[in-house]
Amino acid sequence: xxxxxxxxxxxxxxxxxxxxxxxxxxDGVTHDLRHNAPFPLYVDRAVGSRKTDVDGNxxxxxxxxxxxxxxxxxxPSIVSAVAEQLPRGTHLGASHELEIAWGELVRxxxxxxxxxxxxxxxxxxTMMAVRLARNYTERERIIRLREHFxxxxxxxxxxxxxxxxxxxxxxLPEGVLDASxxxxxxxxxxxxxxxxxxGDSLAAMxxxxxxxxxxxxxxxxxxxxxxxEITARRGIVLIFxxxxxxxxxxxxxxxxxxxxxxDMSTLAKIVAGGLPGGCVAGRADILDQISIGMxxxxxxxxxxxxxxxxxFNANPLSAAAGAACLREIADGRPQTTAAATAETxxxxxxxxxxxxxxxxxxxxxxSMLHIALGTNDVPADGYSWHGERPSRPIxxxxxxxxxxxxxxxxxxxxxxxxxxxxxxxxxxxADVAHTLDGFRNALTSLAAEGAFRG
Ligand SMILES: Cc1ncc(COP(=O)(O)O)c(C=O)c1O
Numbered sequence: 001x002x003x004x005x006x007x008x009x010x011x012x013x014x015x016x017x018x019x020x021x022x023x024x025x026x027d028g029v030t031h032d033l034r035h036n037a038p039f040p041l042y043v044d045r046a047v048g049s050r051k052t053d054v055d056g057n058x059x060x061x062x063x064x065x066x067x068x069x070x071x072x073x074x075x076p077s078i079v080s081a082v083a084e085q086l087p088r089g090t091h092l093g094a095s096h097e098l099e100i101a102w103g104e105l106v107r108x109x110x111x112x113x114x115x116x117x118x119x120x121x122x123x124x125x126t127m128m129a130v131r132l133a134r135n136y137t138e139r140e141r142i143i144r145l146r147e148h149f150x151x152x153x154x155x156x157x158x159x160x161x162x163x164x165x166x167x168x169x170x171x172l173p174e175g176v177l178d179a180s181x182x183x184x185x186x187x188x189x190x191x192x193x194x195x196x197x198x199g200d201s202l203a204a205m206x207x208x209x210x211x212x213x214x215x216x217x218x219x220x221x222x223x224x225x226x227x228x229e230i231t232a233r234r235g236i237v238l239i240f241x242x243x244x245x246x247x248x249x250x251x252x253x254x255x256x257x258x259x260x261x262x263d264m265s266t267l268a269k270i271v272a273g274g275l276p277g278g279c280v281a282g283r284a285d286i287l288d289q290i291s292i293g294m295x296x297x298x299x300x301x302x303x304x305x306x307x308x309x310x311x312f313n314a315n316p317l318s319a320a321a322g323a324a325c326l327r328e329i330a331d332g333r334p335q336t337t338a339a340a341t342a343e344t345x346x347x348x349x350x351x352x353x354x355x356x357x358x359x360x361x362x363x364x365x366x367s368m369l370h371i372a373l374g375t376n377d378v379p380a381d382g383y384s385w386h387g388e389r390p391s392r393p394i395x396x397x398x399x400x401x402x403x404x405x406x407x408x409x410x411x412x413x414x415x416x417x418x419x420x421x422x423x424x425x426x427x428x429x430a431d432v433a434h435t436l437d438g439f440r441n442a443l444t445s446l447a448a449e450g451a452f453r454g
Contacts, residue, residue, distance in 0.1 A: 003408045003445050004038060010411060013054040014042040033066070033418065037403065041410060046073035049427045051415065060414050060431045060438075062369075062421035067214070067244045068269035070338060070367070071328055072426030078273045081324035085316050098319035105326040106271065106281055109251045110242075112261045113281035117290055118314035122243035122268030123151030125278040126206065128308065129264050130155045133204035133237035135306055136286050141198055143205040143236070145185040147212035150241050150266070156206065158182065185212060185219050188226045195234055205231050206239040209254035209262075214244045216370045216420065218363075221258050228260050237286065243268040243278065247325075249366045251332050257366075273325030277318035334425035338367035341432065342423040345369060348436045356443055358452055369421040373397045373405060374452070401451055408445045412438030 001009070008015065018039035021028035027035060034040050042054040049072050051059045061073070071078070085098070103116040119125045130153075134140055142155060150156035158165040158177040165177045181198055183190045185207070195202065205227060211219035231238040240262035246253040247270040255262055264286060268278030280287065289306045312318075328334060346369055349362040360373040374397065397405060397419040409416050414435050446452065 003404050003411060003449060006411045006445075007407045008038060010057055011039070011041065011053065011055050015039050017042045017054065036406070041415070048072045048074070049424060049431050058413055059410070060427070060435055062423065062435075063415055063417045064422040064424050065274050066269065066417065067248070067368075067422045068272070068274050069422075070248055070270050070424055071273075071325060071334055072424040073274075075273075075325070075328065075426075077324045077328055078321045081273075081320040082275070082317055085320040088316070090315070090317055091312070092316055096314075096316055096319070098316055098323060099314040102314065102319040102323040102326070103279075105323055105330070106267070106279060109247065109253075109326060109330060110265060110267070110281050111252050111256050112240075112263070112265055112283070114284040115287035116279050116281045117287060117308060118318075119268075119278040119280065120276055120310060120312045120315075121151070122241075122266060122278045123153050124310070125243065125266035125268055125280050126150040126156055126239075126241060127153040128306075129239045129266050129280045129282075130204060130206065132264065132280065132286050132289055132306055133239065135289055136237060137203040137235065139201050139203040140179045141201045141203060142180050143191070143194060143198075143202060144180055144182045145207050145212065146182055147217060148185070148206070148208045148241070149213060150206060150208075151243070155179065185217065186223045188223060188230075191227060191230055195230055195236070199234060202234065202236045204237040204239055206241055206266075208245070209240045209242060209258065209260075210245045210249065210365055210368070214368050214420070215365045218365065221260075224258060224260055228262070237264060238262045239264045239266065239282075241266045244368070245366075246270060247329055248335060248338075248368070250335060251330055270325060270329070271322055272318045273321030273323075275318040275321040276312065277315070277322055335366065337425040338423050338427070341425075341427045342367045342369050342421070345421065345423065345427075345432055345435060348432065349439055352436060352440050352443065356440070356447075358443055358447070364421075367423040369423065371397060371405075371416070371419045371421070373401060373419075401446070404446060404449065404451060405442065408442035409438060411445070412441050414438045414442075 018028050029035055029040055043051045044054045045052050049060060051061045106116045107113045130142055154172050154176045157168050157172055158180050159168050160182040165180050165182055181194055183194050209224055211217045228238055240255055242253040242265045246267040250257040264282030266280055290308050342364055346362045346364055353360040361375050362369055362371050363379055364370055402419055406416055
């Protein structure tokens with residue numbers, strides 16, 4: 001039976017729900033990542049490292065709330081913090097004590113966080129960070145790195161094409177595209193040239209500190225260091241987008257792991273313990289542009305501060321979940337456990353690729369893994385390029401192969417995040433064993449369909 005036929009056979013209820021959703025949502029889905037031909041998977045419930053889909057199939061979950069669930073699903077401390085808050089109110093329409101505790105934890109953990117401002121998502125956090133940087137420097141242009149993802153707000157959505165920066169989606173004004181310069185990561189010369197060429201118009205540089213797409217394209221720490229030095233020299237605000245890396249790579253995120261201080265950081269996902277939420281954190285003189293009493297410069301519209309409303313900023317449920325989560329991860333133990341499990345997984349998966357004589361490589365950093373089928377470029381230590389750049393760009397699993405691989409792993413009861421894995425602190429030995437068996441079987445199914453020929 002083909003991989004797709006097996007998927008169809010295993011998921012009749014998902015298929016029915018997908019048909020029902022189609023007339024309500026574009027393509028029947030509510031997030032770009034959930035597109036999945038022939039129809040998306042519908043999940044019913046989750047606990048720990050596992051989920052159960054609407055057809056009763058058990059899944060080991062490596063999506064883990066798109067990276068939000070470092071502690072796994074429904075961690076007891078988070079569940080009880082939210083349960084305690086729920087009857088006390090889901091929106092208090094006023095300041096509340098929980099938000100202070102939550103913000104203090106961010107300040108305590110993230111080295112560069114002198115001030116914090118909560119948002120409802122990572123996209124809102126990067127939008128705010130860019131605006132703060134533009135007003136602070138009274139300049140407009142942002143340096144971004146090719147393929148680095150910062151959410152879907154206009155300012156960070158263009159990518160370079162043969163004729164300059166082009167939208168990754170239609171609907172972006174030309175002026176917004178002109179306000180970005182997008183250069184390749186790991187190329188210090190390109191950064192120096194860009195700074196020379198655009199110097200006085202550059203407000204900020206924003207980057208994913210573990211490399212494009214949470215390290216799918218690993219970044220060299222020397223490059224990040226150089227970016228820090230060059231931007232500091234030219235008065236350009238350096239923003240680490242730690243929406244994924246924050247609290248995962250270490251309690252203080254990549255900046256703590258690398259010992260490099262950005263001017264601002266954007267955080268989301270883990271910061272809110274699995275509920276919606278994010279924040280901008282960073283230098284007081286930059287964030288205080290939000291303050292009514294302490295605006296540091298005038299923006300072009302003539303107002304004297306950056307306004308920041310937002311109905312669900314620091315909502316009490318997210319504050320309860322976020323504070324509980326940050327307390328749990330503050331000592332670094334969950335991060336170490338998750339990273340150790342990820343390394344075991346990567347080594348086991350690579351071993352299977354070698355024993356099956358299939359070209360491919362599983363690599364990653366901390367508790368984030370990427371599976372590249374059809375490439376031979378393996379890190380020297382067999383697992384991580386951390387801090388180094390690969391000798392050449394890694395060939396990613398794409399197109400039909402990526403799609404079939406994802407389906408084949410679902411058929412084996414393993415839910416990947418695309419072709420990657422977000423490993424939590426509660427994935428255990430049984431999960432690892434099941435994942436390795438599932439991977440071997442998925443490769444066999446793919447081989448039977450001629451996926452690795454020629
Ligand atoms: C590095 C990075 N920045 C920003 C975002 C956007 O965050 P959100 O999905 O909460 O809007 C994401 C989302 O995956 C991300 O990975």
